[in-house]
Amino acid sequence: MENSLLPFLKGIPLFSHLPDEDIQKIISVSKQARFTDHQIVVNQNDKQIDHLFVVLNGLAKNIIINEDQEEITIKTYGKGEVFGLIHAMSGEGFSYTIRAAHEVEFLLVPLTIFESLMSKYPFFMEEVARLITLRLRELYKQLEKETSIAFSSIQGSPYRKKVIEFMSQPILTCQKDDYLLEIAQTILDQRVGSIIVLNEHQSPIGIITEKDLIKAFTTLYQYHQGRECKTFVQAEEVMTSPLITISPDAFYYDALHLMLKHNIKHLPVVDQETVIGIVSTKNLIHSFSNHSFRLIKEIESTTSLEELLPMKSQVNQMLQEMIQQHATPKELAAIITEMNERVTKKIISFAEKEMIRDGYGTPPVSFCWLSLGSEGRKEQTLQTDQDNAIVYADVPEKEEEKVDQYFTKLAEKIVTYLDQYGFPKCTGGVMATNPKWRKSLSQWINSIHLWYQKRSPDMIRQFTIFFDFRPIYGDYYLAEQIRNVFLDQSQPPIFLHLLAEDESRIEVPINRFGRFITRKGEHQGKIDMKHGGILHIINGLRMLAFKYGIMETSSWERIEALKEKGILTFDEADEITQAFDDFIILRIKYVDSFIDPHHLSKKERIQLKKALMTARWFQQWSIRHLAMPGSHLRGF
Numbered sequence: 001m002e003n004s005l006l007p008f009l010k011g012i013p014l015f016s017h018l019p020d021e022d023i024q025k026i027i028s029v030s031k032q033a034r035f036t037d038h039q040i041v042v043n044q045n046d047k048q049i050d051h052l053f054v055v056l057n058g059l060a061k062n063i064i065i066n067e068d069q070e071e072i073t074i075k076t077y078g079k080g081e082v083f084g085l086i087h088a089m090s091g092e093g094f095s096y097t098i099r100a101a102h103e104v105e106f107l108l109v110p111l112t113i114f115e116s117l118m119s120k121y122p123f124f125m126e127e128v129a130r131l132i133t134l135r136l137r138e139l140y141k142q143l144e145k146e147t148s149i150a151f152s153s154i155q156g157s158p159y160r161k162k163v164i165e166f167m168s169q170p171i172l173t174c175q176k177d178d179y180l181l182e183i184a185q186t187i188l189d190q191r192v193g194s195i196i197v198l199n200e201h202q203s204p205i206g207i208i209t210e211k212d213l214i215k216a217f218t219t220l221y222q223y224h225q226g227r228e229c230k231t232f233v234q235a236e237e238v239m240t241s242p243l244i245t246i247s248p249d250a251f252y253y254d255a256l257h258l259m260l261k262h263n264i265k266h267l268p269v270v271d272q273e274t275v276i277g278i279v280s281t282k283n284l285i286h287s288f289s290n291h292s293f294r295l296i297k298e299i300e301s302t303t304s305l306e307e308l309l310p311m312k313s314q315v316n317q318m319l320q321e322m323i324q325q326h327a328t329p330k331e332l333a334a335i336i337t338e339m340n341e342r343v344t345k346k347i348i349s350f351a352e353k354e355m356i357r358d359g360y361g362t363p364p365v366s367f368c369w370l371s372l373g374s375e376g377r378k379e380q381t382l383q384t385d386q387d388n389a390i391v392y393a394d395v396p397e398k399e400e401e402k403v404d405q406y407f408t409k410l411a412e413k414i415v416t417y418l419d420q421y422g423f424p425k426c427t428g429g430v431m432a433t434n435p436k437w438r439k440s441l442s443q444w445i446n447s448i449h450l451w452y453q454k455r456s457p458d459m460i461r462q463f464t465i466f467f468d469f470r471p472i473y474g475d476y477y478l479a480e481q482i483r484n485v486f487l488d489q490s491q492p493p494i495f496l497h498l499l500a501e502d503e504s505r506i507e508v509p510i511n512r513f514g515r516f517i518t519r520k521g522e523h524q525g526k527i528d529m530k531h532g533g534i535l536h537i538i539n540g541l542r543m544l545a546f547k548y549g550i551m552e553t554s555s556w557e558r559i560e561a562l563k564e565k566g567i568l569t570f571d572e573a574d575e576i577t578q579a580f581d582d583f584i585i586l587r588i589k590y591v592d593s594f595i596d597p598h599h600l601s602k603k604e605r606i607q608l609k610k611a612l613m614t615a616r617w618f619q620q621w622s623i624r625h626l627a628m629p630g631s632h633l634r635g636f
Contacts, residue, residue, distance in 0.1 A: 009026065009054070017123060017127075022120075029109075032107055034103070035106075036100060040100075041100060041104075044096055050110065051084070052085060053077075053098075053108065054106060055079050055105075056107055057103075058079070058103050058105055060076070060104050061077070061101045062074045062075040062097075063099055076101060077098075125512055162252075163246055166252070166279070167248070167277035172190055173204075176206075177236070178234065179233065180237075183208060184213050194210070194278065196243075202274075205241060206239030206242075207239060207266060208238060209240070243268060245270040246258060247270070247271065257331075259281060295311065296339075296342065298314075299342050302346060305417055308347070309420065311343065312421055318339075329580075330556055332584075336381055340380060344472050345472065348414055348472075351413040365392050367390055367478070368471050368477075370472065372389060372465055375388075377538070377555055378553065381584060385426045386415060386418055386426050386430075388437070389431075389438065391441055394441050415431050445482065448463075449485075464499070467542055486546065496546070497626065500622070500627045504623050510609065510612040510613060525598075526594040529594075530593035533612055534587075537614075537615055539619075540623075541562070547626060555580060578610075578611075579611040579614035
C-alpha cells in the first residue's frame with residue numbers, strides 16, 4: 001500500500017509540488033484508518049484532533065442538525081480530498097460532525113509534519129492557506145442559507161431586482177431620418193417622455209426626450225424668428241448620442257447609479273443590440289420609495305452652504321435605507337460616491353464665488369481638485385475624514401508665489417466647508433491646505449520622480465496616498481497628465497520591491513492555521529480590520545495596478561482589470577472581491593475598525609476568518625510577485 005500512496009498523494013493538488021522525499025516522510029509518519037457505513041469519524045466540538053484527514057477510498061460527509069432535528073449535509077469528501085485543516089489546526093475543535101457516508105478509508109497525517117512543511121516551503125503554506133480559505137467560503141455560503149435573513153426577503157429587496165422586472169414596455173422608436181414635428185406629435189399622442197432613434201440596421205443610436213424637443217424648438221424659433229421656420233429637421237440632428245444603455249440582467253442599483261452619474265432620466269434596455277424596454281426615474285421611484293433623486297435635485301438646487309448642510313443627515317438616512325435593503329458594499333459605495341461628489345462640487349463652487357466676493361477674483365489659472373483615499377477609490381461607505389489635493393497649471397516662476405497664495409486661500413475655504421458639512425479634517429494633514437498636497441503640474445511631476453529616486457519610508461507613504469487620486473472638479477486634463485506619469489513603465493524594479501517591503505511590515509491578524517491573533521495593550525483582545533485586513537487587499541491591488549499600468553482607482557475595478565489581463569484567475573478575483581466586501585460589511589455593522597471576534601456571531605466569525613485568510617494569502621502572493629529576484633521577500 002505504501003508504494004501506491006506516493007503517486008496517489010502526488011496526484012492531490014495540495015501535495016503535487018512537494019519533493020518525493022517529503023511525501024515519503026508524510027507516508028512514513030501517517031496512519032491509515034477505516035470507518036464503516038454511517039460511523040462517526042469526528043464529533044462536533046472535538047478538540048482532540050492532532051492529525052488531518054486524506055480520503056483514500058469511500059465517501060464522508062460533513063453534517064449539521066437543524067432546529068427540526070433533521071440531518072443536513074453541508075459537504076461531502078471523496079477520494080483524494082483533504083479535510084480538518086480549519087478546525088484541527090486552529091485548535092478550536094470541529095464545528096460540525098463528520099460521518100462516513102459509505103465505508104471510508106483515511107490517511108491520518110500528523111499536524112506536526114504539516115507545520116514543518118509549511119515552514120520549509122512557502123508555496124506549500126500558500127496552498128494550505130488557499131485551501132482553508134476555499135473551505136471557509138463554502139461554509140459561509142452554506143450558513144448564509146441558514147441565516148435569519150430569509151433568502152426570499154433578500155430577493156424581495158429593490159436592490160436585488162433586475163432591470164427586466166421593472167422596465168417599461170413597449171417602447172417608442174423612430175428612424176434617424178424621421179422629421180422632428182412627426183416625432184413631437186407621436187410623443188404627445190402616446191404621452192411618453194422619450195423615443196429611441198434607430199439607424200438603418202434597426203440598432204439604437206440615440207434618444208430624443210421632451211427636454212431635447214424643447215431645446216430643439218427653442219433653437220429653431222430663435223434662429224428663424226422673422227423668417228420661414230425650417231420644418232424638415234430630422235431625428236439624428238437633435239437626438240442625444242451616444243446612447244447610454246443598460247442590460248436587462250443588470251440590477252436596480254446599476255440603473256440608479258447610471259442615472260445619477262450621467263444625470264439622465266431615461267435609460268434604454270438593450271439586449272443584443274435590440275431595445276426591449278426603457279427605465280425611467282419614475283420606474284425606479286415606483287419600484288422603491290427612496291430619496292436618491294429628490295436628494296440629487298435638492299443638492300443641485302442649493303445656492304449656499306447653509307442650504308447644503310442639512311443634506312448630510314438625509315444622505316445618511318438614505319445610506320441606512322440601503323443597508324436595511326441589503327444593498328451590497330459596491331452598491332452602497334457607488335451611490336454614496338456619487339452623492340459626495342456632487343456635494344464636493346457644490347462646495348467648491350460656493351468657495352469660488354466667495355473668493356470673488358472677498359476680492360480675490362477668479363482662479364488665476366486652471367486647476368483640478370483631487371480626491372484621495374477611499375473617496376478617490378470610490379469606496380466610501382462610512383463617514384471618513386478628508387483626503388484631498390490640488391493641482392494647478394504651471395505659471396512663470398515669478399508668479400508662482402502669488403498663484404499659490406490664491407489656491408491656499410481657496411483650499412482653506414473648501415476644506416473648512418467640507419468639515420462643516422460633515423467630512424472631518426484629516427488628522428494626518430493630507431489635505432489641499434498642506435503645501436505637500438497643493439502643487440502645480442510640474443511640481444507634482446517632480447514630486448513623483450522624487451518619490452522614485454529617494455525611496456524613503458515617507459516618500460513611499462506619499463506615493464501610496466497619492467496614487468489613488470481621482471479628479472472631482474476643474475480641469476481634468478491636469479489630472480490626466482499626472483496619471484500618464486504613473487503609467488510610464490520605465491520605473492526601476494527597486495521601487496516596486498520597496499512597495500512590497502513596506503506592505504510586509506504589518507501582519508494579517510490570523511495565523512496560518514486560521515486562528516485569530518488579537519492585540520495586546522491598547523484595544524486588547526481585538527482585531528484591527530482596517531490595517532490588519534482590508535488595507536492589505538487595497539495595498540496589494542494598488543501595487544499590481546502600478547506594475548501593470550492599470551488606470552482604474554477602485555479596488556473592485558482593479559480586480560476586474562487584473563482578471564482581464566490574466567494576472568488573477570477568475571477564482572482568485574472572486575475570492576478577493578468576497579473578502580473585500582466582507583470587511584466592509586463588518587465595518588458598516590460595527591462602525592469601529594477594532595473588533596472583538598468573540599463578540600461576533602458564528603456566521604460573522606467565519607466571515608471574518610475567511611476574509612483574513614484571503615488577505616493573508618493575497619498579501620504573500622502580491623509581495624512575492626513584486627519583490628526582486630534573490631530577495632528574502634520571495635519567501636515571504
